Amino acid sequence: MAQGPDRTLKKGDTYPPLIRALEDEGxxxxxxxxTSVRFLARKDNTLIVATCxxxxxxxxxxxxxxxxxxxxxxxxxxxxxxxxxxxxSIAGTYKFEYEITWPNGKIxxxxxxxxxxPVLQIDADND
Numbered sequence: 255m256a257q258g259p260d261r262t263l264k265k266g267d268t269y270p271p272l273i274r275a276l277e278d279e280g281x282x283x284x285x286x287x288x289t290s291v292r293f294l295a296r297k298d299n300t301l302i303v304a305t306c307x308x309x310x311x312x313x314x315x316x317x318x319x320x321x322x323x324x325x326x327x328x329x330x331x332x333x334x335x336x337x338x339x340x341x342x343s344i345a346g347t348y349k350f351e352y353e354i355t356w357p358n359g360k361i362x363x364x365x366x367x368x369x370x371x372p373v374l375q376i377d378a379d380n381d
Contacts, residue, residue, distance in 0.1 A: 264342075269337065285331040291354050293333075347373060
């Protein structure tokens with residue numbers, strides 16, 4: 255059986271935000287030193303690019319919008335994609351990932367394997 259999307263929105267939605275803790279193949283990432291984190295979602299020739307904010311895992315859990323169950327105490331931070339007008343204007347199924355820039359200028363994309371990319375579903379407005 256196919257797994258459903260990690261988050262479903264309607265075309266034009268700007269709420270709720272998408273909040274996730276990030277990890278790579280080595281485990282949870284400490285994002286406190288990241289200089290920037292970008293959200294990248296792709297569907298065919300459509301690309302959504304947005305800058306994320308980094309917050310503590312406690313603050314992320316308090317929103318009620320954190321995706322996933324994070325029992326691992328080593329996870330201390332999460333990222334938030336605050337959706338703005340236009341981000342969800344094209345319906346479809348998107349695979350998304352995060353691009354982290356570290357203080358040394360190196361860039362890490364997570365998940366590291368494209369097959370593991372979470373799915374965002376933007377449904378067409380039927381009104």
